[in-house]
Amino acid sequence: MAKVLVVTSGKGGVGKTTTTAAMGAALAQAGEKVVVVDFDVGLRNLDLVMGAERRVVFDLINVVHGVAKLPQALIRDKRLENLWLLPASQTKDKDALTEEGVGRVIAELRKSFDWVICDSPAGIERGAMLAMRYADEAIIVTNPEVSSVRDSDRIIGMLDSKTVRAETGERVEKHILITRYDAGRAARGEMLSIDDVLEILATPLLGIVPESQDVLRASNVGCPVTLNSPASAPARAYHDAMRRLLGEAVEMQIPSERKGLMNLLLGRRAA
Amino acid sequence: MSVLRLFTGRAASAPVARERLQILLAHERSLRGQPDLLMQLREEILAVVSRHVLLDPDKVIVRMDRGKHVSTLEVDIELPNGADRAFASAG
Numbered sequence: 509m510a511k512v513l514v515v516t517s518g519k520g521g522v523g524k525t526t527t528t529a530a531m532g533a534a535l536a537q538a539g540e541k542v543v544v545v546d547f548d549v550g551l552r553n554l555d556l557v558m559g560a561e562r563r564v565v566f567d568l569i570n571v572v573h574g575v576a577k578l579p580q581a582l583i584r585d586k587r588l589e590n591l592w593l594l595p596a597s598q599t600k601d602k603d604a605l606t607e608e609g610v611g612r613v614i615a616e617l618r619k620s621f622d623w624v625i626c627d628s629p630a631g632i633e634r635g636a637m638l639a640m641r642y643a644d645e646a647i648i649v650t651n652p653e654v655s656s657v658r659d660s661d662r663i664i665g666m667l668d669s670k671t672v673r674a675e676t677g678e679r680v681e682k683h684i685l686i687t688r689y690d691a692g693r694a695a696r697g698e699m700l701s702i703d704d705v706l707e708i709l710a711t712p713l714l715g716i717v718p719e720s721q722d723v724l725r726a727s728n729v730g731c732p733v734t735l736n737s738p739a740s741a742p743a744r745a746y747h748d749a750m751r752r753l754l755g756e757a758v759e760m761q762i763p764s765e766r767k768g769l770m771n772l773l774l775g776r777r778a779a
Numbered sequence: 780m781s782v783l784r785l786f787t788g789r790a791a792s793a794p795v796a797r798e799r800l801q802i803l804l805a806h807e808r809s810l811r812g813q814p815d816l817l818m819q820l821r822e823e824i825l826a827v828v829s830r831h832v833l834l835d836p837d838k839v840i841v842r843m844d845r846g847k848h849v850s851t852l853e854v855d856i857e858l859p860n861g862a863d864r865a866f867a868s869a870g
Contacts, residue, residue: 700800
């Protein structure tokens with residue numbers, strides 16, 4: 509049974525595209541057949557983070573409009589043979605997507621993949637609505653910060669009311685993924701704690717991804733962080749999250765960077 | 780933690796964030812799924828007042844301020860001079 513997973517957040521810049529790429533690659537490495545779909549029409553970035561920006565010929569809009577067939581638009585990852593990308597269009601605006609057209613593409617993707625991961629645009633407008641419309645499961649990417657938590661709450665409300673599942677009396681299975689977490693600042697009371705965020709959002713936790721330079725380094729070179737530096741703290745966090753998504757019971761922990769003794773003593777963040 | 784705060788001289792801000800979010804989200808959730816309350820109030824106030832005086836619908840401003848303990852509803856209706864008399868003589 510194929511699963512449609514939306515990666516969403518409401519707020520921009522919290523790590524949706526990073527998460528889509530990292531989770532997609534992790535699932536593909538675990539043997540699942542995965543397609544990552546960029547819904548950010550007009551501001552596509554998933555191709556860049558995946559390192560496939562020079563291989564884009566056709567895109568989601570072309571397929572929705574029947575200009576290209578789905579296999580023509582799908583780009584196979586060069587590193588993982590189980591991983592595919594369906595890019596967004598760079599030029600057209602968000603109205604180019606129709607609910608019915610997206611439904612057709614998702615239905616077709618369900619036939620050939622185990623996981624269809626939809627990378628949502630920021631906001632709560634049409635693009636974000638369409639990205640979540642056909643989802644079975646959702647990852648709500650949240651930073652431990654007031655505006656991100658508020659927007660996540662809003663998105664949770666939409667997942668519970670505006671999706672096909674919600675309208676047919678079923679539930680979208682929701683997971684919170686906390687990203688850019690800084691354990692030191694949380695311990696000093698400078699950042700909302702994991703418990704604070706979970707209590708406020710009342711949604712189960714999928715994983716905690718620490719703030720790390722490895723994420724930027726991976727996007728610089730166009731490689732999902734789970735592939736680029738598998739031993740890094742964020743990659744391990746995404747890997748654990750992937751296993752939980754597959755139904756494994758993995759103990760929740762916050763992977764940390766190795767800190768030098770001086771850094772620990774001075775309470776500095778590891779570089 | 781309090782020892783740490785003695786050294787840094789700063790109060791932890793996370794509890795403030797948490798409390799603000801809890802108050803705000805409780806409120807926003809209660810409004811979810813309902814039609815926009817302010818728009819509805821504005822429409823109905825406009826209907827009632829314009830039954831008695833002539834007014835310009837664009838000059839009706841309805842604003843709500845939410846405080847911690849009480850909220851206020853501010854209705855600002857601008858009436859053109861002589862509007863009520865004009866209306867009375869017309870009716």
